Amino acid sequence: MPDLSVDIGGLKLKNPIMTASGTFGYGEEYAPFINLNDLGAIIVKGLSLKPRMGNPPPRIIETASGMLNAIGLQNVGVQAFIEKKMPYLRTLEVPVIANILGEDPEEYQRIAERLTPVPGVAALEVNISCPNVSKGGIAFGANPESAIDVVRRVKSVTDLPVIVKLSPNVTDIAMIAEAVESAGADALSLINTITGMSVDIDKRIPHLKNITGGLSGPAIKPIALRMVWQVVNRVKIPVIGVGGIMDASDTLEFLIVGATAVQIGTANFINPQSTIHILNGLLAYMEKRHIRDIHELIGTLKC
Amino acid sequence: MPDLSVDIGGLKLKNPIMTASGTFGYGEEYAPFINLNDLGAIIVKGLSLKPRMGNPPPRIIETASGMLNAIGLQNVGVQAFIEKKMPYLRTLEVPVIANILGEDPEEYQRIAERLTPVPGVAALEVNISCPNVSKGGIAFGANPESAIDVVRRVKSVTDLPVIVKLSPNVTDIAMIAEAVESAGADALSLINTITGMSVDIDKRIPHLKNITGGLSGPAIKPIALRMVWQVVNRVKIPVIGVGGIMDASDTLEFLIVGATAVQIGTANFINPQSTIHILNGLLAYMEKRHIRDIHELIGTLKC
C-alpha cells in the first residue's frame, strides 16, 4: 500500500484526509457511518471560551454548487468540550485538532491555555476569520498585525502544533500567510468560507436571518485552489487545502498544487462517508500510477 | 406595461438589463439570436489602446456552476473598434458602453480621450481589475489610491457617464467603492471575475495555460450579491450588479438588495437569448405583483 503519511508542523498524520471544522460536529456524529480511526485527523467545531448560542435561524441556504451558512459559531464552549466531548474523542486512535476562536486576542490565548494540557488534543487550529470585537469587528485574518498578535499569543502558551486557518476575504492572502508564518505558525489551513448572500425574492428578505453567511462547497474550489497555490509559493510551513473538495480528484488538485493535506467540509453533509471514499480514491489513483509515497505528488504542478 | 427605465449616472436605459463586457463580443455576434434594441445597454469587450493578442490557449475551463477564463483581454484595440465595430453599433437604438482598460493610469486616460468624441458611445465602463504594470502588477482596483488616480484621469477628459467596474479580489470592496465615488465616478458595476484555478490531475498541469483565470457564473452569485449589498449601503451613486445572473429570479435578488441595473455575462454563453428571457421574466414578476415601476423594487430588501 502506498505511504500516505504526512507531517503537519510536527503532527504526524497517517493520511492527509482531515475533516473541516464545523462540518463534522465533535466526531461522534459520524461514528455510525465510518470508522473514525481511518481519518488522518478530526478537526472539531470551533470552540470559544464561553458557550455560544449562535445566530437565529434560518442559518443555511443552498446556492449554485454551494451553501451559505451563518451558524454564528454555536458551540458548547471549551469547558464542556473538555468534559463532555474529549472523553469520547480520546478513545479514538486519530489525532484530534481543536479549532479555536476568540473575540479578542486574549480570548484566543486563554482557550489555547485551557486546551494545551488536555490529553488527546493533538494540535490547535486557530480560526482568524472571526470578527475582532475589540478592533471594530474587522476579521483578525483581514489584517496582518492582528493576525500576528493572535498567533504570537497562542504560541506563547502552547507547545502543541499551531495551524492557522486563513480567511479568503482578503486582497492578498499570501501576505497574511507570510505574516502568520513569521509569527510562528507551524502550519496553515485555507480557505475558510467566503462571505455571500442570498435573497428570497417573494418575501424580499435575506434567506439567512444573519443577512450574510459563509459560502462553502464546490462553487469555491477554484478560488481555494488558487489561494493555496499562491500561499505555498510564499511560505515554507505546510499548507492544508480546504474548500469545495468533494472527491479524490479534487483532493489531488490540492496536493498537486502543493497542499500537504486537505480538509473535507461540506462534502460530509452530502455523504457522511465522503472522507473514506476520498481516501480510497486517492489510494486507487496512486496505485494505478505506481506512486508509492504521497510526497511524490505534493507540489508537483508543472507550469 | 410596467416602467422598467432606470438612470445610470445620467445615462437613461429603457430597462436594467445590460450585457457584461467580454461576454457579448461587440454585440453583432448576438444579432442572429435577439433583437439587440430590446436590451437596456450593450457593454462591449474591454478595449485597450493598442490591439492585444491575449493569452495562449487553453483559455477556459468549466468548474462547478462556473467557468474560469484567462482570455487575457484579447481585443481589437480602440482604433479598430472605432473604425470597424462602431459603424454597426451606431445603427442600433441601444446605448453602447465601451469597457476600457489600461496598463497604467495614462493609458486609461488616452483611451477615454479617444472614445469620448465618437458618436454612439454612450458611456465608459472603466475596468480597474487589470494589473497596474507601472505599480508592480497589483490590480488598480485592489488599492484605493490607484483606483482614484485612474478615475480622476478618465473624468478629466470625458463628459460621458463614467461607470467604474470593481474587482472582487479585495478585502473591503465598499472602501474601494467609496474611494472611486469620491474621485467622481458616476456609477459602479460589480463584480468582475474572482481569481481561481483548476488542475488537470492526469497531466499535473493547470487547465489554463495562464495558470489562473477569472471565475464567473452561478458559483459566484452569492459573493457578488453580498458585495453589491455592502456597496449600495455605502455609496450614493447607482450600482450595477454583475455576477452569476442566469435568470429573472437572480436579477430580482440584485435589484432588491439595491442594484439599479444588472449585467448578464456567462449566461449569454449558455443561451444566447438569456438577456431577453430575463427581461420577460422580470416583466412577468412585476405584472403578477402589480408593480408598475422598477423603482418599487430597487433597494427594497427588508432586514
Place this chain on the structure above:
Amino acid sequence: MEKKLNLGSGCVIENVNVAKDHFVMSLLLTSICKDALPGQFVMIRKQGVKDPLLSRPLSLYGVYQTDAGTVLEFLYRVVGKGTWALSRLTGGDQVDILGPLGKPFEILPDRNHVILLAGGIGVAPLSYFAEYLAKDLDRPEERGEETASARKVSFYLGATTAAALVGIEKIERFCTEVRTSTDDGSAGFAGTVTELLQQDLAGLDHRNLCLYSCGPAAMIRSLSQLIESLDIPCQVSMEERMACGIGACLGCSIKVRDASLGWSYCQVCADGPVFDIKNLLWE
C-alpha cells in the same frame, strides 16, 4: 455510542402528481428504514447528481414491508429546486437515503383520544402516524384483533383552499373522524384549523386527549397559544432548513426553553423534529 448505519439507496417505484404541486413518491429499499417510525424523516437526494447539492428532509408518509424489501412513501409539495428535482424522478431512478432520522412521535398509552392537527403539507407525518395507530403497530398484542381499537383518532386538516386539502383519502381510511377547514371556506369549516379545534375542544374530555401537530410555523404558534393554559400533552413536528440531518452542522437550530439559560438552540434533526410544544419559544 455506535448507532447502526442508516445510509443506503432506494429505487423509485412511482412518483405520482396527486394535486397541484403535490406528489406521492414510493421507494423500494433493501437495507435500511425497516423500523422507521412516524415523525421520523429521511434525507433524500437523486443519486449521482450534483445539483441540487444538499439532500432534502422529507417525513415518512408510509412504511410497508414487502417481499422485495421495505417500501417508503413520501408526500411532498414542490416549493423550490430540491423538491422540483424530486418531482422529476420516475420509476427506476435511484435515490440516496440517509435515515430514518430524528425522534418519532411518542405514543401516550393512557390517552385514548388522539387528535392529529395538520396544516398544509404537515399532513404527511401525521397521516403515517394515523395509519400506525389504526394498525396498532405500537401494540402488537392487539394487532389483527377483530375488535375496534379502543383508541379514537381525530384528524384535523387545514389548508388555504379546498384544492390544497391533499391526502384526505388515506386519512379517512385510518381515522375515526376527519375534520377539515379552509381559509377561504371552500371546504369544511371556514377559518383556520386551530380555530376549528378550539371550538371542538370545548366539548371534549381533556384528560383523555393527546395532541400531535405539524404545519406552518404560524399554525403551531397559534396552537401553542390555544393550549397554553390547558393541560393537554402536545407534540409538534418542526421544520428548519437542513444540511447534514445528523446534528453535525448546527444548521437547523430552533429556540427551546432551557432550565439554566432561559433558552437555547436545539437541533431539529437530532433533538427533534418532534418536540413538546411547551418547550418551544417564539420570537
Place this chain on the structure above:
Amino acid sequence: MEKKLNLGSGCVIENVNVAKDHFVMSLLLTSICKDALPGQFVMIRKQGVKDPLLSRPLSLYGVYQTDAGTVLEFLYRVVGKGTWALSRLTGGDQVDILGPLGKPFEILPDRNHVILLAGGIGVAPLSYFAEYLAKDLDRPEERGEETASARKVSFYLGATTAAALVGIEKIERFCTEVRTSTDDGSAGFAGTVTELLQQDLAGLDHRNLCLYSCGPAAMIRSLSQLIESLDIPCQVSMEERMACGIGACLGCSIKVRDASLGWSYCQVCADGPVFDIKNLLWE
C-alpha cells in the same frame, strides 16, 4: 449582417455505446440544422440542467432529412463530465442545440483524389464528409446517377489500438479505400497514421490530391511537417475548449499566421474549425 437564427432543441432518438467510451447519438430536430455541412459543429447540452453549465461542441457525424424532420448524428468519446452527461441521455430526452456553427470543409472540384486523415475521434467530421462526397451532395447534377463518381476518396484512420478504431463500418460504406494504422500494431499498419500516409504519398499524383484531417494536435502537427514542402492543399479541423461557440467569448483562440503581425489568434468557433494547415502555427 443578420444571420438566421440557429438555435433550437432536439429530441434524442437513440444513444448507442458503440465501443468502450464511444457513443453514437442521433437527434431529431424540427427547426434547424437542415443544411448543416461537413466540418461544421453544434453546441449541445441537456435541456433544463445546470450541471454541466456550458454546452459542448460536437462535430456533425451525419445529417439526414426525414419526414419527421432533420436527424443529426454525433460520434463522441467520453472524456470528462460534459461528454459523460451526454452519454447518459436516452431516447426522448431533450437537448438544446446551437448550430450549425463554423466553417465547413471546402470542396476543391479540381482535385479528384480526396484523402481524409483521422486520428481517434477525429473520425467523426471526416466520416460525414466521406458520406457527403460519396452521395455527391455538393454536385446535385450528378446525384443519383448510376455511374460511379469520378472522385476517389481514401480514408486514413489511426488509433492507439484496434479497439479504438471506431466508426469503420460507415467509412467502408462511403470510401473508395480505407487504410488503418494502430500505434501498437494490433490492426493495420503499425505506427502512426501520418507515417502510413507518408509511405503512400510517394506513389500518388500530388496534383490530383487534396487532404482533410482531424485528430489530436500532435497528429496535425506531424502532418503539417509532412506536407510542408509538398504542394497538396490540406484543410484541418481544429479543437479548442469553447464557451459561446459564436465568436463572442474569445475562449477558443488558436495561433495562426498573420500577414502584418507575424501571428495572431483566431477563433476556432467562428474562423474555423476548418483551417488551411498552412495557416497554423505551432509553439
